Amino acid sequence: MAEPMYRMIAQDLLEKIQSGTVRPGEQLPTELELRDSYSASRNTVRDAVKWLATRGVVETRPGQGTFATQRIEPFVSTLSADPETGLSGMEGAGWLSEVSGRGRAGMASAPRVEVRVAPRYIAERLHVAEGTQILTRQQERYIDRTAWSLQTTAYPMELVAQGATRLLMAEDIPEGTVAYLRDTLGLKQVGHRDRLLVRPPDENEVRFFKLPDDGRVSVVVVVRTGYRTSSEGLVPFRVTFTVFPADRNQFVINYGCVPGGEPPGPAEG
Amino acid sequence: MAEPMYRMIAQDLLEKIQSGTVRPGEQLPTELELRDSYSASRNTVRDAVKWLATRGVVETRPGQGTFATQRIEPFVSTLSADPETGLSGMEGAGWLSEVSGRGRAGMASAPRVEVRVAPRYIAERLHVAEGTQILTRQQERYIDRTAWSLQTTAYPMELVAQGATRLLMAEDIPEGTVAYLRDTLGLKQVGHRDRLLVRPPDENEVRFFKLPDDGRVSVVVVVRTGYRTSSEGLVPFRVTFTVFPADRNQFVINYGCVPGGEPPGPAEG
DNA sequence: GCAAATTTGTTCGTATGTATT
DNA sequence: CAATACATACGAACAAATTTG
Numbered sequence: 001m002a003e004p005m006y007r008m009i010a011q012d013l014l015e016k017i018q019s020g021t022v023r024p025g026e027q028l029p030t031e032l033e034l035r036d037s038y039s040a041s042r043n044t045v046r047d048a049v050k051w052l053a054t055r056g057v058v059e060t061r062p063g064q065g066t067f068a069t070q071r072i073e074p075f076v077s078t079l080s081a082d083p084e085t086g087l088s089g090m091e092g093a094g095w096l097s098e099v100s101g102r103g104r105a106g107m108a109s110a111p112r113v114e115v116r117v118a119p120r121y122i123a124e125r126l127h128v129a130e131g132t133q134i135l136t137r138q139q140e141r142y143i144d145r146t147a148w149s150l151q152t153t154a155y156p157m158e159l160v161a162q163g164a165t166r167l168l169m170a171e172d173i174p175e176g177t178v179a180y181l182r183d184t185l186g187l188k189q190v191g192h193r194d195r196l197l198v199r200p201p202d203e204n205e206v207r208f209f210k211l212p213d214d215g216r217v218s219v220v221v222v223v224r225t226g227y228r229t230s231s232e233g234l235v236p237f238r239v240t241f242t243v244f245p246a247d248r249n250q251f252v253i254n255y256g257c258v259p260g261g262e263p264p265g266p267a268e269g
Numbered sequence: 270m271a272e273p274m275y276r277m278i279a280q281d282l283l284e285k286i287q288s289g290t291v292r293p294g295e296q297l298p299t300e301l302e303l304r305d306s307y308s309a310s311r312n313t314v315r316d317a318v319k320w321l322a323t324r325g326v327v328e329t330r331p332g333q334g335t336f337a338t339q340r341i342e343p344f345v346s347t348l349s350a351d352p353e354t355g356l357s358g359m360e361g362a363g364w365l366s367e368v369s370g371r372g373r374a375g376m377a378s379a380p381r382v383e384v385r386v387a388p389r390y391i392a393e394r395l396h397v398a399e400g401t402q403i404l405t406r407q408q409e410r411y412i413d414r415t416a417w418s419l420q421t422t423a424y425p426m427e428l429v430a431q432g433a434t435r436l437l438m439a440e441d442i443p444e445g446t447v448a449y450l451r452d453t454l455g456l457k458q459v460g461h462r463d464r465l466l467v468r469p470p471d472e473n474e475v476r477f478f479k480l481p482d483d484g485r486v487s488v489v490v491v492v493r494t495g496y497r498t499s500s501e502g503l504v505p506f507r508v509t510f511t512v513f514p515a516d517r518n519q520f521v522i523n524y525g526c527v528p529g530g531e532p533p534g535p536a537e538g
Numbered sequence: 539g540c541a542a543a544t545t546t547g548t549t550c551g552t553a554t555g556t557a558t559t
Numbered sequence: 560c561a562a563t564a565c566a567t568a569c570g571a572a573c574a575a576a577t578t579t580g
Contacts, residue, residue, distance in 0.1 A: 004549085005548080006549085030564060031564075031565070032564080040550090041549065041550050042551095043548095043550070043551085044548080044549060044550080046566090047548080047549085049565095054483050054484070054485075055469070056469070056484060060564095060565065060566090061557085061558085062557045062558075062565045062566065063556080063557035063563075063564055064557085064563095064564070064565080065563095074466070076464075081524070190525055190526040191526035192527065193522070193524070193527045194520075194521065194522040194524075195345075195519060196465070196519060196522075197343070197519040197520075198467055198489060198515035198518075200324070200325070215323070215324045215325060215485065216323075216484065216485065218467060218515060220467060227525075227526065227527055233528065234526060234527060234528040250464060251463075251465040251466075252462060252463065253349075253463040253465075254460065254461075254462050255349070255462070255463075256458075256459055256461065257496065258461065258462045258494075258503065259503040273566080273567055275568085299544080299545060299546085301544095309568080309569090310568065310569045310570065312567095312568070312569070312570080313567080313569075315546085316567080316568085318546095329545095329546065329547090330545090330546080330576085330577085331545070331577075332544075332545055332575075332578070333545070333546080333576080333577060334544090334545060334546080335546085540580105542580080543577105543578085543579075544576100544577080544579090545577080546575085546576080546577095547573105548572100548573085548575095549571100549574100550570105550572085550573105551569105551570085552569085553568085554566100554569105555565105556564100556565085557563100557565080557566095558564080558565100559561100559562085559563080
């Protein structure tokens with residue numbers, strides 16, 4: 001008896017789920033039934049169920065029961081620019097076309113526009129003083145009616161003063177803000193940098209994405225900084241934070257010549 | 270009493286940790302001490318500690334006690350190629366130079382070379398029949414003596430027959446295999462695709478990276494597929510799976526002209 | 539090297555609260 | 560309102576891992 005009883009019960013239930021004896025979404029026996037069938041105390045079967053819940057194998061609903069979790073069909077976003085349109089899967093129209101191109105229904109909220117002073121983590125990336133006025137545009141995106149990503153882009157208010165007034169409008173800029181700023185101000189983005197990191201979700205993200213309230217499901221944050229040339233060399237002029245729940249998102253980056261079409265399915269190794 | 274007692278205890282301990290009253294790595298009071306100071310039963314303080322442990326705030330060590338967790342200093346890997354060397358932060362010498370360039374000590378094991386039949390997920394990506402002979406090279410990488418990533422690259426055995434015999438040697442190819450295959454076989458990689466996904470670690474990964482045995486810390490898998498041209502168009506000729514623990518790794522991708530030097534610090538938004 | 543003390547881990551039993559049907 | 564199912568809380572005992580003397 002190297003393994004404690006609650007682990008053996010958990011293992012047995014896990015096998016029933018992985019083998020398909022209990023299908024995704026299906027209800028497991030109640031705690032009292034499990035107590036009888038495994039001849040253990042209710043607390044012990046609860047330990048087993050909690051072990052599985054922590055690992056995302058089952059979820060418990062008070063008053064209802066314990067259920068095998070459903071896997072969400074992941075969506076693959078292309079971070080590199082489409083060679084045809086020059087848009088990546090993160091910008092307005094590029095995102096929508098990528099979603100519908102995969103036969104899924106995309107929906108983006110109207111941007112929530114705010115003017116505020118730059119917090120430290122934005123000021124650092126825009127190379128402005130902490131407390132400088134900035135403009136943020138926040139958009140919620142849904143795929144197949146499920147919350148999928150949360151995007152916030154920050155610009156220096158300077159750009160609005162220079163004439164990029166559409167940034168202030170709470171409406172989409174379908175051609176993408178990079179193209180808009182180029183056409184309006186002659187501001188050319190000569191390059192950009194993406195930074196990816198994985199962290200536990202904060203409270204807002206748990207609520208918006210309906211994530212389990214333990215930190216089990218992480219979010220991927222893509223920080224995209226756009227650069228232009230100036231007398232001081234390359235300087236940032238916009239930064240975008242996009243938050244993706246890690247359980248329903250994958251990313252693709254293409255370099256040079258690669259075949260088009262569907263990227264391959266999920267990876268094991 | 271909206272909040273259950275174990276949550277209030279957990280909240281109180283969390284604040285002590287976040288405010289620095291209990292420093293990272295420091296030991297918390299024992300369960301019996303907590304039971305007395307909160308006037309609760311030992312099982313209830315255990316529920317509180319477990320709630321914190323699930324979220325990675327504390328870790329418990331049998332026979333020792335409960336400790337506030339230490340954050341690992343993340344390492345940032347550049348996925349895009351260095352404009353100077355043409356190497357990315359994932360290939361042999363490119364990786365080492367990126368690590369030492371940040372003032373950290375990198376160490377890579379000698380590759381473990383294996384010849385085997387292609388499992389499905391590799392066969393799919395190399396566009397060969399399941400069961401075809403392939404060559405895999407697996408390397409373990411350490412930073413500051415901590416296990417940092419696990420990389421496996423698969424090639425069709427065909428390449429060895431054509432003369433790329435150094436692939437069979439259990440030793441590094443410092444110039445990178447892409448350059449080696451080009452110089453030896455004239456095989457030119459015209460592009461590649463990276464696919465990133467986040468998933469819970471498997472048993473091997475938990476052991477190698479010393480991750481907590483619940484699925485709390487995920488791993489990031491970077492699947493890199495290299496393409497060459499042939500009479501049938503673009504075809505894959507190598508695929509690399511690199512596994513990174515998400516708690517100690519970040520990624521950067523540069524497009525076009527971007528400033529060099531240190532990328533900015535960790536993100537909040 | 540061993541024994542004792544300390545600390546967390548497992549398991550039982552029981553009672554009551556809260557959410558859902 | 561009643562029945563059902565999970566959630567919280569208490570108490571108790573023994574097991575297993577680690578450190579200390």
